[in-house]
Amino acid sequence: MTKPRSRRGGGRPTIADVARKAGVGAITVSRALREPERVSEELRRQIQAAVDELGYVPDPNARALASARAEVFGVLVPSLTNNVFAEVVRGIYDSLSASPFRIQLGNTHYSGLEEERLLQVFGSQRPAALIVAGIDQTPASRKLLESAGCPVVQVMETGPDPVDMMVGFSHLDGGRAASEHLIEAGYRRIGFIGARMDPRSQRRLAGYRAAMEAAGLFDPRLVTTTPVLSSVSLGREMFRDALAKVPTLDGVFCNNDDIALGVLFECHRASIAVPKTIGIVGFNDLDMMQVAFPSVTSIRTHRYEIGRRAVAMALAAIAGNRPEQRIVDLGFELKRRESTAR
Amino acid sequence: MTKPRSRRGGGRPTIADVARKAGVGAITVSRALREPERVSEELRRQIQAAVDELGYVPDPNARALASARAEVFGVLVPSLTNNVFAEVVRGIYDSLSASPFRIQLGNTHYSGLEEERLLQVFGSQRPAALIVAGIDQTPASRKLLESAGCPVVQVMETGPDPVDMMVGFSHLDGGRAASEHLIEAGYRRIGFIGARMDPRSQRRLAGYRAAMEAAGLFDPRLVTTTPVLSSVSLGREMFRDALAKVPTLDGVFCNNDDIALGVLFECHRASIAVPKTIGIVGFNDLDMMQVAFPSVTSIRTHRYEIGRRAVAMALAAIAGNRPEQRIVDLGFELKRRESTAR
DNA sequence: GCGGGAAATGGTAGCGCTACCAAATTGGCG
DNA sequence: CGCCAATTTGGTAGCGCTACCATTTCCCGC
Numbered sequence: 236m237t238k239p240r241s242r243r244g245g246g247r248p249t250i251a252d253v254a255r256k257a258g259v260g261a262i263t264v265s266r267a268l269r270e271p272e273r274v275s276e277e278l279r280r281q282i283q284a285a286v287d288e289l290g291y292v293p294d295p296n297a298r299a300l301a302s303a304r305a306e307v308f309g310v311l312v313p314s315l316t317n318n319v320f321a322e323v324v325r326g327i328y329d330s331l332s333a334s335p336f337r338i339q340l341g342n343t344h345y346s347g348l349e350e351e352r353l354l355q356v357f358g359s360q361r362p363a364a365l366i367v368a369g370i371d372q373t374p375a376s377r378k379l380l381e382s383a384g385c386p387v388v389q390v391m392e393t394g395p396d397p398v399d400m401m402v403g404f405s406h407l408d409g410g411r412a413a414s415e416h417l418i419e420a421g422y423r424r425i426g427f428i429g430a431r432m433d434p435r436s437q438r439r440l441a442g443y444r445a446a447m448e449a450a451g452l453f454d455p456r457l458v459t460t461t462p463v464l465s466s467v468s469l470g471r472e473m474f475r476d477a478l479a480k481v482p483t484l485d486g487v488f489c490n491n492d493d494i495a496l497g498v499l500f501e502c503h504r505a506s507i508a509v510p511k512t513i514g515i516v517g518f519n520d521l522d523m524m525q526v527a528f529p530s531v532t533s534i535r536t537h538r539y540e541i542g543r544r545a546v547a548m549a550l551a552a553i554a555g556n557r558p559e560q561r562i563v564d565l566g567f568e569l570k571r572r573e574s575t576a577r
Numbered sequence: 578m579t580k581p582r583s584r585r586g587g588g589r590p591t592i593a594d595v596a597r598k599a600g601v602g603a604i605t606v607s608r609a610l611r612e613p614e615r616v617s618e619e620l621r622r623q624i625q626a627a628v629d630e631l632g633y634v635p636d637p638n639a640r641a642l643a644s645a646r647a648e649v650f651g652v653l654v655p656s657l658t659n660n661v662f663a664e665v666v667r668g669i670y671d672s673l674s675a676s677p678f679r680i681q682l683g684n685t686h687y688s689g690l691e692e693e694r695l696l697q698v699f700g701s702q703r704p705a706a707l708i709v710a711g712i713d714q715t716p717a718s719r720k721l722l723e724s725a726g727c728p729v730v731q732v733m734e735t736g737p738d739p740v741d742m743m744v745g746f747s748h749l750d751g752g753r754a755a756s757e758h759l760i761e762a763g764y765r766r767i768g769f770i771g772a773r774m775d776p777r778s779q780r781r782l783a784g785y786r787a788a789m790e791a792a793g794l795f796d797p798r799l800v801t802t803t804p805v806l807s808s809v810s811l812g813r814e815m816f817r818d819a820l821a822k823v824p825t826l827d828g829v830f831c832n833n834d835d836i837a838l839g840v841l842f843e844c845h846r847a848s849i850a851v852p853k854t855i856g857i858v859g860f861n862d863l864d865m866m867q868v869a870f871p872s873v874t875s876i877r878t879h880r881y882e883i884g885r886r887a888v889a890m891a892l893a894a895i896a897g898n899r900p901e902q903r904i905v906d907l908g909f910e911l912k913r914r915e916s917t918a919r
Numbered sequence: 920g921c922g923g924g925a926a927a928t929g930g931t932a933g934c935g936c937t938a939c940c941a942a943a944t945t946g947g948c949g
Numbered sequence: 950c951g952c953c954a955a956t957t958t959g960g961t962a963g964c965g966c967t968a969c970c971a972t973t974t975c976c977c978g979c
Contacts, residue, residue, distance in 0.1 A: 249935055260959045265937060275957065292701040296647060297935035299638040300964050315670060316663045325657045328684045337698075340682050342670045356679075359634040467865035496865060503845075503870035523809035523838060528845035591965055602929045607967060617927065639965035642934045 248289040257285040268293065295337070299361065306336050308549065309357035311367040313345040313433065317465075319491075319519055319538055320368065323390060326542020327366060334550070336363060345433055347373040354379040361385075364549035370394040370401070371434040386552035388545040392435060393564045400552070401562045402544045406435045409534045409567045410442025413488050413516045416532065418450050420575045422486030422514045426457045426477045428498065429490035430465035436490040439518060443488055456481055465490075470497020486514035486575075492521045495531055499574070515574040529573030537565045590631040599627040610635065637679070641703065648678045650891065651699035653709040655687040655775065659807075661833075661861055661880050662710065665732060668884020669708060676892070678705060687775055689715040696721040703727075706891035712736040712743070713776040728894035730887040734777060735906045742894070743904045744886045748777045751876045751909045752784025755830050755858045758874065760792050762917045764828030764856045768799045768819045770840065771832035772807035778832040781860060785830055798823055807832075812839020828856035828917075834863045837873055841916070857916040871915035879907045 254261040299305035312320040341353040387399035447453035459477040489495040495517030520535035596603040641647035654662040683695040729741035789795035831837040837859030862877035
């Protein structure tokens, strides 16, 4: 059973082995695998039989080298543990699992420099498409994206100036909607609590500010932010700070649900009535918000769908029919719940 | 400025361009990049200058093809959104970010068949190492892992029969410790609530059962499980079911923290006193458990560290010094909190 | 001064696949 | 019946890199 094996490779079957066994040329095997309609049905069957018998799997490296194009989607997100990006990534994986495309996932840790480095690395692979989170790339990153020679989808946000395509929603509008809701519910001293103030959180804050100023309620002392990574425990601490700073606080808009949950728990602990004494609004609408007691008002965002749409647009562009709508706004939804039902 | 570019490639600089510019042979450039100590300092400097000037980045596909070994870690996890695996994956990414290795991440969706398929795909890339979650691979998957020709690390669990190496802890012991803690705290009608009963949850259940039987407290009606994916809202529903089934329930061990949180919220909603009427223990110890009100007792697991250790062991094996300890048990820690402080 | 070995460098021949073009075969139509 | 075009198949020449071996250079010790 000692097969003759090539000098270097690990002895795995190659396209030449399949071709020999099927009695055809190597190139015909290649075609049968990639564009079956261009090969007669009979040869196709023979080739398939040989493939099955040998357990042949094409070498993606050789394929990428020969075709100057890897079947890889490069995906860049700022965090892997943040549920929001995990959902986007899940949508991407689910949409790509049935395709021949692999995924190269990079974690930028919210760093522009790291993003540049990763784009450099990804670019060297000649990916089939790039999906990046956010619209605030550094000039260098933007240049890398523009010269990548493949479809690029910026996700999570929409903005006026896409590198190529965009899928997301307006964080500014989301922040404004959340804040207006609190105002309409009758809250007046409404604080903003935001951790890890990335560009999207900044825009949510801008939306908050716009709503508050329009209502003549804005006061800089109501705003509490930190660059620290967001967590439930941080939400609790920040809420205590905010309350110490402004004891008359009667509502909070949190830049995400983790923070909101921390606020809710602290209210319980300090016997602060929600929504009577304090109204709470979160952002993203994680599953737990509707289950919390009291349930927490939040801005529902369509993270999974963003991932799916990004892939769909990229695939369309690869196939040659670039979607005419280059900027897709998936919007958001204000979920009114007990935490603001005064 | 029209550079002469090769017929196919996208006109990016190749190793030959660098070699020409530096006035050396291509192979010397290759060596300077991979094993600098084997090239004289002078040539190294010249080469580095040429690399910088041209912006040369090696093509990983060509490299993989020529060396029959890709600088890729294949990573297989059952879920991307479950915080537990997200943390493991984060540990892996952080440990590998400074290395030349890329990561190929696959999502098995808790399916053995999908795992086999992905291992097949990953195998075709000749990865430098494979990291897979769990120890219950199908026989076919196991065979694929054994014949992968690279270091393999099974993570999350420890067991008697590693394919190669293992990093994790005993879920059975964890389940037992959680249950014994409830028993010691004076609870008697202690339920088990478990969603998505994967093999690890099954072993936590076995640990629960062992502890309960040893105390003469086991009753099958106390066990409530479902194959449905875990979530906070599901935890709430399952707790209501459990309570309907056994109204005298006075404690619950949940197979993870999402479920525990759902139970806690339902207790608030139904005005059930925690820990007085019901004691709650979770599993994994997410950040929020210590912030919850009341704070929730949980089994702290070292997910991030598992990811880091797995990479460290794999890198050591690649470098030729395979760690003598092939099975690393990182243990767990019972965090006693208010939810069981009767 | 010379042989021998270590260190540094280069040439050649692929790795497994596909782009490009050529050749062979078939079919339609005037 | 013959010509042209469409369809199907194959050969050749790389893609960009590294393994393997050859060559050159330099230094040491006797």
